[in-house]
Amino acid sequence: MDQTAAGSGADLTLAHLVKDFGSFTAVDDLSLVIPSGSFFALLGPSGCGKTTTLRMVAGLERPTSGQILIGGRDVTGTRAHQRPVNTVFQSYALFPHLTVLENVAFGLKRTKAADPLSKAGDALDLVELRHLAERRPTQLSGGQQQRVALARAIVNNPAVLLLDEPLGALDLKLRRQMQVELKRIQTEVGLTFVHVTHDQEEAMTMADTVAVMNEGRIEQMGSPAELYELPRTAFVANFLGQSNLLRGTVLDAGKLTIGVDIGGTRVRVPSPRAVSHSGTVLVGVRPEKLHLVPDDEDVPAGTNVVGPGTIVDVSFTGVSTQYLVEVPGHGTMSVFVQNILGGVGARVGDQVRLAWAIKHTFGLDGADDLAAGAVDLDGEA
């Protein structure tokens, strides 16, 4: 391990990284820079190449071509045990023949660090498990094993900490708790965290920067809010939260907005928020940005309106109500209405129009697949 590269984290640079498995390209010319001290999430469905990318950074997989640099030093040709990188494995991979404390001290002993056991004890304090130090991993619950795996990686003070779906095996409540905990620990130790997950909520909750991966490439990268408010591909729009996407044709392209004809209705999209300014485009809007407007009510200026349509489904979830509205010519659109007034406002069968602020509209390339990246309700791709 190179002690100079370790410390409070280091930049991780991937340059034109490619990994082929036979004729299948798992990672396809991937380039990105993850700044030191950041919490970075690689988000994508299973099989998108995110875990392969992580394993290449860890040194457990050799790239077909491209470079990996940690803190400016090329580590592409080095072996896993020579890299200042530690991994929290998906299944934790704790050593069953060692106690919790010995597990955590394993890396320190290999690097001949001074006083490995007391440092390991401190790391167990960080994850609040000091009292279980003498137990065997099999005697711990899933959540506790997860913390031990985290302590075992963090204690080495790696330049980059890799987390491979670390919360995948935990139940929902524990997962929420660990999300908060992971974020706290990252802030406390200040290491560079690279987190691989298929759970968009997990990625958005914890990461400063999220890269959405699909078929070995990065679709889009940015802060969670950026990605959510302004997706640049249909895949991102559907994979990260939900979107209503409507296919249309550009009528006029102005300086501030472009006008798009969608099934006979003219809507406007702010020019900077549109990927494409001519031909066929997709017009998108997030469900919570939509308002239900009764047929006879006026809409304010600066608003796009479609409809009227018929409400075909109402699901009340407490915090909000989801309406599915069948709009002739546009298909089914989804609307989230926050529960501010109390109770459900509209009923199945009601005729409504859908309105939203022009500034919330985004425009995508018309060649994108409308359903790309749409996921099942349980969040598993």
Added chain:
Amino acid sequence: MSVLAGLGGAAVSAVAPTRTARSGASLLLAPGMAYLGLFFVVPVVALLATSLYVPVPGGDVGQFQPAFEWRNYVEAVATYWPQMVRSFGYALIATVAALLIGYPMAYVIAVRARGRAFLQGLLLVLVIAPFFTSFILRTIAWKQILADESLVVSVMRAVSLLPPDGRLTATSFAVVSGLTYNFLPFMTLPIYASLERLDPRLMEAGADLYANGPTTFWRVTLPLSMPGVVSGTLLTFIPASGDYVNSVLLGNNTTTMIGQVIDSRFFKVSDYPTAAALSVILMVLILGLVSAYVRRAGTEDLL
């Protein structure tokens, strides 16, 4: 249940399911118990009794009568302790050699060939293949391999590993080689089973935590395969220490093992009490050694 109820008619009622289950269990156990009783308990008792017999005064060779002559044991040990020590020595060397040869074999099959089912199957068949030929025949084949005119001996003479008039047959080396070879699959297979179960991510975790190949092996792979090593060494050591075929076929009268002594005491000179006493001693010593070994190996929580 319905079959039992049908067989028992009205007598078997639904109120006593535990009794039925219990009698069902003992019914299932009965053949095994009967077999063990007849072929293990009775012979052991007979062996213990025979080991204390004394010759019939003025009787023929091979005529004995029941007695409680514990000096049979003292005499047996006093006379045959060199063969006893040699047996355990040979068995120990053969076990260590089999471990050194068998572990890498098991490792290649279980770890290196993982995911390649055909190769794994082929290699496993090769390990087991010798069992298709008789134990005796294979040992006789070794006699040929190690014979004075054989390739092995001439090569070893040529490279001065053996003096020009040196030979391999009728030496301890030949006996230990035979033992090692004959019990190698018993060493390899349990280790293979252990390594096969080993999660490859644990080795990756070792590499990730700065352990190089040898260190990962020493700190992760080997400790986790200890259950296999322990069963493999037991399966090799126990039969090897009682074996006499190898020493008869490959050795000479300076390589006599305790199994050979028991054989000749029993069948050649009809000295049943000494043969029985030696058998009991061998059994007790093996039990003692094995339990001490298992305790020291400390693999209880992994087994």
